[in-house]
Amino acid sequence: xxxxxxxxxxxxxxxxxxxxxxxxxxxxxxxxxxxxxxxxxxxxxxxxxxxxxxxxxxxxxxxxxxxxxxxxxxxxxxxxxxxxxxxxxxxxxxxxxxxxxxxxxxxxxxxxxxxxxxxxxxxxxxxxxxxxxxxxxxxxxxxxxxxxxxxxxxxxxxxxxxxxxxxxxxxxxxxxxxxxxxxxxxxxxxxxxxxxxxxxxxxxxxxxxxxxxxxxxxxxxxxxxxxxxxxxxxxxxxxxxxxxxxxxxxxxxxxxxxxxxxxxxxxxxxxxxxxxxxxxxxxxxxxxxxxxxxxxxxxxxxxxxxxxxxxxxxxxxxxxxxxxxxxxxxxxxx
Amino acid sequence: xxxxxxxxxxxxxxxxxxxxxxxxxxxxxxxxxxxxxxxxxxxxxxxxxxxxxxxxxxxxxxxxxxxxxxxxxxxxxxxxxxxxxxxxxxxxxxxxxxxxxxxxxxxxxxxxxxxxxxxxxxxxxxxxxxxxxxxxxxxxxxxxxxxxxxxxxxxxxxxxxxxxxxxxxxxxxxxxxxxxxxxxxxxxxxxxxxxxxxxxxxxxxxxxxxxxxxxxxxxxxxxxxxxxxxxx
Numbered sequence: 001x002x003x004x005x006x007x008x009x010x011x012x013x014x015x016x017x018x019x020x021x022x023x024x025x026x027x028x029x030x031x032x033x034x035x036x037x038x039x040x041x042x043x044x045x046x047x048x049x050x051x052x053x054x055x056x057x058x059x060x061x062x063x064x065x066x067x068x069x070x071x072x073x074x075x076x077x078x079x080x081x082x083x084x085x086x087x088x089x090x091x092x093x094x095x096x097x098x099x100x101x102x103x104x105x106x107x108x109x110x111x112x113x114x115x116x117x118x119x120x121x122x123x124x125x126x127x128x129x130x131x132x133x134x135x136x137x138x139x140x141x142x143x144x145x146x147x148x149x150x151x152x153x154x155x156x157x158x159x160x161x162x163x164x165x166x167x168x169x170x171x172x173x174x175x176x177x178x179x180x181x182x183x184x185x186x187x188x189x190x191x192x193x194x195x196x197x198x199x200x201x202x203x204x205x206x207x208x209x210x211x212x213x214x215x216x217x218x219x220x221x222x223x224x225x226x227x228x229x230x231x232x233x234x235x236x237x238x239x240x241x242x243x244x245x246x247x248x249x250x251x252x253x254x255x256x257x258x259x260x261x262x263x264x265x266x267x268x269x270x271x272x273x274x275x276x277x278x279x280x281x282x283x284x285x286x287x288x289x290x291x292x293x294x295x296x297x298x299x300x301x302x303x304x305x306x307x308x309x310x311x312x313x314x315x316x317x318x319x320x321x322x323x324x325x326x327x328x329x330x331x332x333x334x
Numbered sequence: 335x336x337x338x339x340x341x342x343x344x345x346x347x348x349x350x351x352x353x354x355x356x357x358x359x360x361x362x363x364x365x366x367x368x369x370x371x372x373x374x375x376x377x378x379x380x381x382x383x384x385x386x387x388x389x390x391x392x393x394x395x396x397x398x399x400x401x402x403x404x405x406x407x408x409x410x411x412x413x414x415x416x417x418x419x420x421x422x423x424x425x426x427x428x429x430x431x432x433x434x435x436x437x438x439x440x441x442x443x444x445x446x447x448x449x450x451x452x453x454x455x456x457x458x459x460x461x462x463x464x465x466x467x468x469x470x471x472x473x474x475x476x477x478x479x480x481x482x483x484x485x486x487x488x489x490x491x492x493x494x495x496x497x498x499x500x501x502x503x504x505x506x507x508x509x510x511x512x513x514x515x516x517x518x519x520x521x522x523x524x525x526x527x528x529x530x531x532x533x534x535x536x537x538x539x540x541x542x543x544x545x546x547x548x549x550x551x552x553x554x555x556x557x558x559x560x561x562x563x564x565x566x
Binding site: 021023025127135197243245268275 | 346347348349351359361377385387388390392394395397401404405472473474475476477478517519534536541542546
């Protein structure tokens with residue numbers, strides 16, 4: 001079994017897959033990758049199922065040693081990765097030779113970068129998922145962010161005919177990349193499309209004018225639970241406490257000061273603030289790439305538009321030519 | 335819940351992949367009973383393409399597969415379930431006892447709550463331990479049970495500014511509700527004491543100590559007993 005040794009963890013690096021759905025009655029939110037599109041594509045680049053577990057890095061990446069080598073890919077934001085000093089392009093799989101070190105730095109684009117390895121990261125699943133839920137310390141690697149010295153195991157290779165990881169498996173698997181023309185249409189947006197929230201009727205036209213006209217800045221406190229925003233507060237009326245109810249991923253709730261908060265993957269499952277809008281499913285991955293101080297705007301969409309945009313996104317992800325073999329067998333830096 | 339009448343429910347779209355079902359707009363035992371019955375029915379007879387359920391006081395959030403359902407179609411399907419609620423039999427509720435060490439560093443707000451209501455701290459403990467509460471739902475974080483109703487004399491608004499860290503096991507009150515924090519989290523409830531029990535653990539079947547619909551009583555324990563009951 002092959003492993004990854006964490007020489008430096010980066011700012012906040014956790015094990016994530018596509019999350020655990022169905023445990024709302026216990027108060028357990030799905031968690032999972034903040035940018036599921038990046039995770040899904042990264043897994044496909046290394047021949048995994050889309051839902052395999054990978055490492056999610058935040059703003060500043062880590063340093064990882066591969067004593068036994070691996071087939072790996074980096075997706076999401078560009079964290080300036082190098083393998084034994086040689087530059088690595090994102091959205092492309094690469095072979096790591098035994099003993100090589102992968103080094104990532106500060107982000108050059110969005111908030112998160114995914115390190116996917118063939119076989120995925122093997123951890124004890126909690127409620128059917130490898131995802132880390134930081135607030136409750138559940139799932140992932142000991143329920144926490146990675147630390148220096150952690151050693152992660154990788155699952156068995158997904159290559160047919162190879163029951164375990166071997167150098168033979170490495171030499172026979174081809175490196176792949178994402179077709180730029182398709183990738184371009186899946187990249188994160190700063191204008192978030194939203195549908196009306198369950199309490200949208202509580203807010204005045206003046207409040208709507210603010211929410212849909214203003215530019216908001218993502219606060220320093222933004223995390224996997226929620227993205228707090230800075231900007232013009234909404235005029236009085238509608239905001240404040242109400243009877244707690246179930247809240248959905250991407251809900252734009254208006255807290256007492258009139259400031260919006262977008263609930264995210266490690267969200268509380270219920271909450272007592274009015275929801276004026278909800279980010280559409282097709283823009284969830286965009287939320288995962290927002291950094292503190294990024295500027296965003298909200299744009300209204302109908303439920304029909306939201307559905308069509310999600311269908312369009314899934315069609316792109318299912319496109320046969322989304323992932324192609326790289327010309328020439330890219331072996332990675334020697 | 336009226337067993338001889340049809341239950342009325344209101345649907346509201348929450349997002350492009352979720353909808354809310356409201357049974358009235360108030361926290362009442364009847365409305366919550368409807369929520370628990372619908373949850374029970376949906377767990378017994380799952381609807382394909384429904385991915386998650388978030389029960390609350392008088393509402394249920396249903397998350398669904400956007401490609402399989404449109405809101406109006408799912409509302410029609412759920413309407414059939416709601417039409418059957420009066421025939422749903424909920425399992426007999428369990429009675430759970432939760433030991434609590436009140437006051438001191440475990441219950442930093444006990445004296446203030448007592449002062450706000452012109453009561454002795456012991457009287458606050460007495461009122462808090464004399465009621466049998468219902469678990470209306472679990473939410474916020476894994477295993478956090480919303481319990482009601484608090485004795486009228488104890489109804490207290492939440493803290494104006496929430497604490498950044500509330501220790502796991504803390505027993506708090508807010509409005510007419512009470513509950514136990516399963517994990518160290520931020521929190522705005524006023525803290526009366528602390529329980530040595532782990533409210534959520536992964537080495538136990540069912541994971542959460544409390545489940546929706548359970549009946550709960552708090553039992554006062556000494557500091558020494560608290561230490562004995564604390565898991566190693």
